[in-house]
Structures are given as C-alpha cells and as structure tokens.
Amino acid sequence: MTANKTLQTTLIHHDYEPPQGFGAFPPAIHHASTVLFDNVAALRSGDWKDKTGYTYGLHGTPTTFTLEAKLAAIEGGTHCLLAPSGLSAITMVDLGLLKAGDDVLLPDNVYHPSRVLGNWLQQSMGITARYYDPLIGAGIAALIRPETKLVWTEAPGSVTMEVPDLPAICAAARARGVPVALDNTWSAGVALRAFELGVDIVVQALTKYQSGGADVLMGAVIVRDVALHDKLALSHMRLGLGVGADDAYLVMRGLPTLKLRFDAHDAGARTVATWLKARPEIARVLHPAFEDCPGHATWRRDFTGAGGLFSVLFDARYGEAQTDRFVDSLKLFKIGYSWGGPNSLCVPYRMQGMRSGWDAAGTLVRFNVGLEDPADLIADIEQALAALAY
Numbered sequence: 001m002t003a004n005k006t007l008q009t010t011l012i013h014h015d016y017e018p019p020q021g022f023g024a025f026p027p028a029i030h031h032a033s034t035v036l037f038d039n040v041a042a043l044r045s046g047d048w049k050d051k052t053g054y055t056y057g058l059h060g061t062p063t064t065f066t067l068e069a070k071l072a073a074i075e076g077g078t079h080c081l082l083a084p085s086g087l088s089a090i091t092m093v094d095l096g097l098l099k100a101g102d103d104v105l106l107p108d109n110v111y112h113p114s115r116v117l118g119n120w121l122q123q124s125m126g127i128t129a130r131y132y133d134p135l136i137g138a139g140i141a142a143l144i145r146p147e148t149k150l151v152w153t154e155a156p157g158s159v160t161m162e163v164p165d166l167p168a169i170c171a172a173a174r175a176r177g178v179p180v181a182l183d184n185t186w187s188a189g190v191a192l193r194a195f196e197l198g199v200d201i202v203v204q205a206l207t208k209y210q211s212g213g214a215d216v217l218m219g220a221v222i223v224r225d226v227a228l229h230d231k232l233a234l235s236h237m238r239l240g241l242g243v244g245a246d247d248a249y250l251v252m253r254g255l256p257t258l259k260l261r262f263d264a265h266d267a268g269a270r271t272v273a274t275w276l277k278a279r280p281e282i283a284r285v286l287h288p289a290f291e292d293c294p295g296h297a298t299w300r301r302d303f304t305g306a307g308g309l310f311s312v313l314f315d316a317r318y319g320e321a322q323t324d325r326f327v328d329s330l331k332l333f334k335i336g337y338s339w340g341g342p343n344s345l346c347v348p349y350r351m352q353g354m355r356s357g358w359d360a361a362g363t364l365v366r367f368n369v370g371l372e373d374p375a376d377l378i379a380d381i382e383q384a385l386a387a388l389a390y
C-alpha cells in the first residue's frame with residue numbers, strides 16, 4: 001500500500017503497528033488534539049462528559065483520565081477534572097456554580113488570586129462575594145442567604161494559616177443546601193480526609209506537592225457527586241481547560257512519592273519552625289501544629305500531618321527594611337512564590353490590604369521548607385538573622 005503513494009503522503013500515512021503486549025510501570029503518554037472515530041455513527045454518538053469514550057483531546061485522553069482517576073482515589077472522591085493551573089480549577093468551580101444574582105462566601109484568608117477572582121465576579125458578573133472570618137465555624141449559618149450558592153474554605157488559609165472548623169461549616173451549609181468547596185492544596189489530600197468532614201468539592205493546585213518538581217502548573221477539581229461533577233464538567237468544557245499530556249505525565253510521575261515527600265517536608269518544617277520559635281527575634285510561629293496558630297486544636301482534631309509551609313511574625317521592634325534584609329540574606333532559601341518542590345523558599349508579605357481582619361503587629365514572613373537537610377536550613381536562617389541587627 002505504501003508503495004503506491006507519493007513520498008509526501010507516505011510521510012503522513014504509514015501502516016506500521018508495533019507489536020502488542022508491551023508492559024512497563026509508567027503509563028503511556030497519549031498526545032492528541034484530534035481523536036479518531038471508527039465511523040460516522042461513533043462520531044455522532046460521542047459524549048464529551050462521559051469518560052467511557054474519547055471525543056477530542058481537550059475533553060480527555062487515556063493519560064488525563066488516568067491522572068484524574070488517581071487523584072480522585074487519593075482524595076477519596078469519585079470524579080476528577082484537570083485544569084491547567086490551580087487557579088483555573090478554582091475558576092472552573094466559581095463559573096460552574098455561580099450566575100448573576102448569586103452569592104458566594106469566601107474566607108478572609110483565602111488564596112489571594114481567588115479573592116481577586118471573587119472581586120471580579122462581583123464587579124463584572126452581578127455575583128455577590130462576601131468574606132468571612134475563617135474561624136467562624138458554625139457561625140457561618142448566619143451569613144448564608146437564599147441566594148448563597150457556594151461556600152469556599154481553605155485549610156489552613158493562605159499566608160496567615162488559620163485552620164477553619166470544616167465539619168461545623170459544612171454542616172451549616174448542608175442544612176441550607178449550599179455546596180462547600182475546599183482548597184485542599186496545603187494538605188495535598190494526604191493529611192486531610194476532606195469528603196469525610198462534609199466537603200462537597202475539593203480543589204488541588206497540583207503545581208505544589210503532586211508535581212513536586214517546581215516545573216509544572218496544573219490543578220484539579222474532585223467531587224463525589226455525579227450531578228455536581230456534570231455541572232463542573234460543563235464549566236470545564238465551556239472554559240476549554242485542557243492540560244498537556246507531558247505535564248499530566250510529570251504529575252503522575254510524582255504521585256508514588258507524594259506521601260513520602262509530604263512527610264519529609266512536614267518533618268523538616270517542624271524542625272525549622274521549632275528552632276525559630278525559640279528565637280527572640282520571632283514573636284509568633286503560624287504553623288498549624290503549633291499552639292500559637294489560630295485553629296491549632298481544629299488541626300489536631302482533623303489533620304494527620306502538616307506540610308512544609310508555615311509563616312512567622314517577627315517581633316514588632318523590627319521594621320520591614322530589617323526583615324527584608326533578613327530575607328535578602330538567606331542563601332539556601334530562595335525568594336519566590338509557590339511550594340511543594342525540593343527547594344526551600346521564603347516570601348515576606350505586606351498584610352495591609354490583604355485581609356479585612358488582620359491587625360497583628362510585626363512583619364510576616366512565609367517559609368516553605370523544601371527537602372534540604374533541616375540543619376543546613378537552620379544554619380542559613382541563623383546567619384540571615386544577623387542582618388536584622390544592622
């Protein structure tokens with residue numbers, strides 16, 4: 001057959017098929033925009049929502065379906081949808097469940113870009129976005145209105161690390177028929193059984209621990225309810241949220257070591273945070289496993305571990321210029337956003353304007369403890385603390 005074609009066509013059409021029966025641990029990586037149908041009837045019967053078949057690369061391949069199934073299993077859910085970033089996974093939820101006239105509740109310590117999105121929904125789309133005290137617990141019942149269609153939670157919240165009472169919030173929302181979404185990135189799904197606490201929708205920024213390499217951006221939305229999944233799948237489809245096959249593979253490659261890495265980050269972070277807590281330069285350690293963290297008792301009740309991420313408040317006698325010099329003096333801790341990779345990171349935050357209810361004195365600095373030897377990280381912090389004196 002090949003012999004009858006011109007070279008140009010032969011470059012594109014080739015009949016070779018490799019032998020069947022190849023076995024290996026890594027799953028195959030399927031690259032595709034076009035997915036082929038055997039005949040017109042198969043093309044006409046294709047359903048992009050139904051993962052029993054394939055219609056188009058954007059709507060799923062064996063590679064993305066496999067990653068979705070693995071992530072759903074880790075979280076204890078049944079359905080998962082991938083998105084090209086953690087933030088686009090959050091967007092999928094907001095635009096899938098909210099319409100003009102609706103109301104959404106977000107914790108005051110929500111991941112900041114999620115707050116920027118909430119403000120945009122309010123300004124441009126006729127949706128009300130209100131922010132609540134993350135430690136509100138059952139008190140959230142008083143904030144739920146007939147038009148409230150979604151409650152966001154984050155455990156612990158970004159940067160300031162307050163741990164919310166998820167069972168109390170979920171029970172109050174469930175009594176009013178309002179779904180609760182949890183940004184569960186901090187626990188990677190390995191240190192918190194979100195669905196068992198009553199959460200309806202779990203979001204993960206796979207960019208962090210699941211990838212583990214600081215080299216991929218990806219997000220996931222996981223649920224246990226088919227009707228909810230169908231709504232979110234429609235949002236996923238409308239927004240065109242595809243992920244690349246190679247990126248999906250990179251995340252899959254990180255999963256077998258997810259818990260081992262998470263536990264190593266956890267141990268390293270507790271060692272570094274314990275050392276910092278004893279230092280006179282540090283006023284408070286905002287790490288859920290430490291008593292000075294708001295919601296510590298809730299963390300002890302609901303979580304089985306912590307990650308590499310925590311914040312500290314420097315003593316109020318140090319101004320921003322001094323704490324900036326501290327951060328600039330660090331050598332192993334690099335300055336940059338995100339976490340979950342092997343490298344330790346540090347970010348100073350200006351809290352003014354980030355929270356409606358934050359009045360603690362002292363500069364806040366967030367540490368992400370990577371996988372380096374904690375003793376070396378402590379030595380790095382110790383030499384950088386000397387810069388505070390000048």
Ligand SMILES: *Cc1c(COP(=O)(O)O)cnc(C)c1O
Nearest residue numbers: 085086087111185205207217218
């Ligand atoms: C990083 C992060 C996100 C967003 O993930 P990206 O992939 O960077 O968009 C969302 N929520 C939390 C809590 C995060 O830390």
